[in-house]
């Protein structure tokens with residue numbers, strides 16, 4: 055998504071007023087919110103990304119000029135390249151929005167008009183003493199440069215609003231400098247408790263931002279990030295946004311993370327030497343000449359940094375004795391996670407002193423306390439292996455460590471997996487709401503650390519089992535998945551308590567929504583998380599995903615959990631491992647089907663699904679949904695949409711667009727698309743309303759926010 059105006063659905067004429075449309079158009083530069091103190095204010099919603107600029111539309115059209123101009127020679131950065139503006143809705147763009155809110159529109163516009171926005175008032179490594187005014191979207195503290203400096207913001211990690219701190223500047227940008235925290239001079243005692251910090255790298259590693267916050271405070275900070283994202287980036291009116299629900303906690307707040315990808319770097323001159331040393335040994339003999347990448351997707355993240363460079367398949371070195379003397383590490387070699395604010399790798403065995411340390415660190419002396427125990431156990435032998443073989447590497451890489459179950463213990467017969475044919479179903483879904491959460495895996499279940507991108511990873515979500523390739527996406531916190539799935543389930547089948555919308559439109563939508571969903575479309579489905587866990591509740595389930603290996607895994611997972619579900623149209627009653635399928639129209643179709651492809655193409659394949667009785671789960675990557683997808687979503691007109699997002703800013707942007715569209719409402723008839731039998735209301739003009747928005751904490755101790763938004767389609771008259 056590049057911030058372009060979203061196209062209109064062919065079936066939905068543009069009924070949006072001009073003022074509203076502007077809210078999701080690309081930046082224009084001239085307006086913005088007022089100043090703030092301890093927390094960033096809810097700015098007026100329009101032009102949100104405007105001030106931050108975009109490559110296409112800066113105040114002086116710099117973005118366009120950049121495009122047109124000849125690229126400078128490699129290695130030489132000209133001023134304009136250096137001053138490139140962030141992509142709309144990127145973290146940098148969102149940060150600039152925070153800066154504008156803090157400095158005030160007037161001051162920012164003045165600097166832009168005078169062309170002083172890049173004139174940093176600080177020198178490299180200069181130390182400043184400041185008071186932190188706000189927490190930014192990405193978890194950093196934001197302060198204002200003290201007088202007599204011009205209005206200028208400073209971001210500092212690991213500090214909190216209200217704190218007086220000393221910081222050292224290391225980089226400057228547009229109206230903002232970035233600094234390291236040197237010292238907290240006056241702490242915010244209401245928020246901070248350094249005794250809670252469990253990691254000796256906290257304060258330097260970019261993986262965690264919030265270990266010093268009590269967990270309930272972390273949850274409320276995340277809630278306020280969602281509030282601000284909807285206020286600033288959705289373009290919605292206040293009365294269209296429900297009160298944001300309290301963030302759902304993760305059952306585990308440490309030792310939850312099932313995948314980490316530390317990195318190491320090989321400086322160029324060392325690499326040359328490595329090549330030289332191995333020259334003549336033959337390509338086969340030199341691991342550096344072996345293909346180091348894996349095809350397919352290496353999703354998201356490492357601790358603190360996206361996996362950079364190739365992912366290499368490294369041996370854990372199980373055959374090495376743990377008591378063996380570790381190899382001597384070269385002093386230039388660092389193996390670990392990205393340092394906060396830098397592109398350098400922080401050695402996770404370096405003996406470091408950070409501004410924030412506590413006795414808890416001594417108690418929990420793991421390499422990465424948010425990662426699961428098997429991953430922590432594997433870090434040291436893997437490091438030793440890299441140290442031993444470093445001469446064979448031409449360049450740096452990311453390592454993959456994934457927690458995997460060795461021996462699945464199948465759920466007991468007659469447990470949650472049991473369901474009945476749809477004809478026998480009661481109006482309430484057969485799966486007990488507590489089902490996924492309460493399923494306790496057998497104590498005999500063992501875990502291991504897999505390091506090969508092509509290895510099969512096994513995990514469990516309640517009684518459901520999932521297998522997928524090591525390089526594929528899967529949510530990285532297994533403990534929180536049962537509550538996540540339960541929440542989505544409740545979102546589909548009924549209003550979600552405390553976060554339900556208070557608007558009259560939404561209330562009507564809910565009370566008018568007597569049709570229980572019978573069909574599920576899982577878009578951006580990965581290895582089938584939502585499709586498979588929720589399958590027993592639906593007559594038909596269809597999933598789509600771009601990654602072919604993930605879609606193969608999803609199909610295998612459906613068979614693993616419900617044998618025959620992807621092929622056989624017959625109902626197998628009373629088999630604990632089998633789900634019932636719909637009868638009547640559409641019964642010849644398999645119960646669960648997965649399609650490889652881009653998400654927008656799914657809608658053409660589910661035309662027989664009864665729209666009012668269909669729920670669509672949308673779970674895109676951080677960049678959100680593309681225009682085509684949103685257009686198709688609105689054109690399809692499902693009764694319920696649940697949008698799960700790892701980036702609440704793009705979620706807010708996307709839903710702001712969706713809520714402004716007219717939608718054809720089709721009836722609740724089975725197997726039809728608008729004409730025919732059933733309880734449906736016939737074709738009506740509808741609109742989506744935002745019933746609820748609520749965070750769920752997939753990554754405790756970090757600033758990451760996952761947000762679940764629930765939309766219902768209601769007649770326009772009820773909006």
Ligand SMILES: C[S@@+](CC[C@H](N)C(=O)[O-])C[C@H]1O[C@@H](n2cnc3c(N)ncnc32)[C@H](O)[C@@H]1O
Pocket residue numbers: 351527528529577578579580581582583584598599600601604651652653654673674675700
């Ligand atoms: C945040 S993950 C969600 C996966 C899955 N719902 C889960 O929770 O495990 C996003 C997924 O979208 C896939 N993806 C990215 N772009 C896509 C597109 N245009 N169409 C379909 N899938 C896409 C990625 O491969 C990734 O598996």
